[in-house]
Amino acid sequence: MGYDIHITRRAHWADESAKAIAVEAWHDVARGDPSLRHAPENGDAFYASAETDAWFDFADGNVFTKNPDEATFAKAHELTARLRAKVQGDDGEVYLPNGERIGETETRVVTRYPWWLLALCLFSIGCFVVVLLHVLIGG
Numbered sequence: 001m002g003y004d005i006h007i008t009r010r011a012h013w014a015d016e017s018a019k020a021i022a023v024e025a026w027h028d029v030a031r032g033d034p035s036l037r038h039a040p041e042n043g044d045a046f047y048a049s050a051e052t053d054a055w056f057d058f059a060d061g062n063v064f065t066k067n068p069d070e071a072t073f074a075k076a077h078e079l080t081a082r083l084r085a086k087v088q089g090d091d092g093e094v095y096l097p098n099g100e101r102i103g104e105t106e107t108r109v110v111t112r113y114p115w116w117l118l119a120l121c122l123f124s125i126g127c128f129v130v131v132l133l134h135v136l137i138g139g
Contacts, residue, residue, distance in 0.1 A: 008061075008085055020061020026045055030056065
């Protein structure tokens with residue numbers, strides 16, 4: 001028996017009623033990472049590191065690995081950035097990229113941006129285009 005870490009979008013990795021990572025999203029991220037190689041002999045969604053002993057597998061809407069070392073934690077954080085998730089231990093603690101450990105209630109994963117932020121971005125881009133056209137046309 002070992003200690004697992006989970007790459008999850010859920011408040012607690014074991015809460016199966018909450019938002020899951022789609023297996024297709026996991027495959028897309030893992031296949032896009034040149035340091036990981038697909039190892040289907042260990043499971044359909046199993047990927048091993050080509051450089052270290054690290055490995056990652058998918059189950060129940062989470063990506064997980066067992067007994068992580070420093071290199072595995074670093075790779076897990078790279079993957080979480082691409083999956084818009086977090087690294088969480090078996091007991092619900094969250095691990096930050098700097099190695100700091102915090103309680104599960106102190107972190108929140110943003111998987112969807114608020115509508116007003118999108119509107120603000122579109123407005124800003126529109127203003128930039130208007131100014132750019134004004135400068136180029138010389139008006």
